[in-house]
Amino acid sequence: MQQRLQKLIATAGIASRRHAEELISAGHVSVNGRVVTELGTKADPDTDHIKVNGRLINPQLAQRVNVYVLLNKPRGYLTSVSDPEGRPLVVDLIPPSLGRLHPVGRLDFNTEGLLLLTNDGEFTNLITSARNQIPKVYKARVQGTPSDKAIDRLRRGVLIGEGESTAPAEVRRLRSSESNSWFEVVLHEGRNQQVRRMFDAIGHSVVRLKRIRIGDLEDQNLRTGEWRTLTAIEVKRFKKPRKVKPETDRRRVRVVRR
Numbered sequence: 001m002q003q004r005l006q007k008l009i010a011t012a013g014i015a016s017r018r019h020a021e022e023l024i025s026a027g028h029v030s031v032n033g034r035v036v037t038e039l040g041t042k043a044d045p046d047t048d049h050i051k052v053n054g055r056l057i058n059p060q061l062a063q064r065v066n067v068y069v070l071l072n073k074p075r076g077y078l079t080s081v082s083d084p085e086g087r088p089l090v091v092d093l094i095p096p097s098l099g100r101l102h103p104v105g106r107l108d109f110n111t112e113g114l115l116l117l118t119n120d121g122e123f124t125n126l127i128t129s130a131r132n133q134i135p136k137v138y139k140a141r142v143q144g145t146p147s148d149k150a151i152d153r154l155r156r157g158v159l160i161g162e163g164e165s166t167a168p169a170e171v172r173r174l175r176s177s178e179s180n181s182w183f184e185v186v187l188h189e190g191r192n193q194q195v196r197r198m199f200d201a202i203g204h205s206v207v208r209l210k211r212i213r214i215g216d217l218e219d220q221n222l223r224t225g226e227w228r229t230l231t232a233i234e235v236k237r238f239k240k241p242r243k244v245k246p247e248t249d250r251r252r253v254r255v256v257r258r
Helices: 005-011 017-025 058-062 121-128 148-156 194-201 232-239
Strands: 029-031 034-036 050-052 068-073 102-104 112-118 136-143 159-161 170-176 180-187 206-214 227-229
Touching: 005 017, 005 029, 005 050, 005 121, 017 121, 102 121, 112 121, 121 232, 136 194, 148 170, 148 194, 159 194, 180 194, 194 206
Parallel strands: 112 206
Antiparallel strands: 029 034, 029 050, 068 112, 068 227, 102 112, 136 180, 136 206, 170 180
């Protein structure tokens, strides 16, 4: 059956659908020996030879097993599959036996907490797409004690760069002292280092940041550096978040200690 090339590339785990479109436009994809650059071009993996950067992806499509991993990312790890500077990578915390996985979205180098990794490009596109607005929940420790007026600015949306404003966010003060304050922040968008830039905009820098929930997914028992596979129900919640009841299913969960 014919399918769009970007979907096939994502299904093969080569890249997210968005990145697959970039690969096609840049001329890195060929079908039956002919370079394809037009988005929307279709191919049949059963009859057509599809290559990305000269590598045949048909075997990956034929033997495809989707893997979904939840990692409690430590600070000091880069959310990437490679780094020219040789810094530690989140994929280094996952065993090679699970195959080639890529991070779903990003947590910056000094941010810790929950991060999804998968080889399912369609799943990645679902989680990171702005139109789905899957909430991400963070705990942030900031310098000083922001005023209620300043926090209201964050809730309404704040300017974090030239011509760049955040959408309304949920911000709840957890506790405060003279030297620092803790907040819970719920975001429905994913701008680069958004929480840090938000608090910088009101003059209170973030000194510690941790993501504690992605959509309905959280795991307080997963220690820093540990990972586990998602259950079928957890995956289904992301794919059909409004139809699946929030029941608990811990079957086939594997937690790995560092």
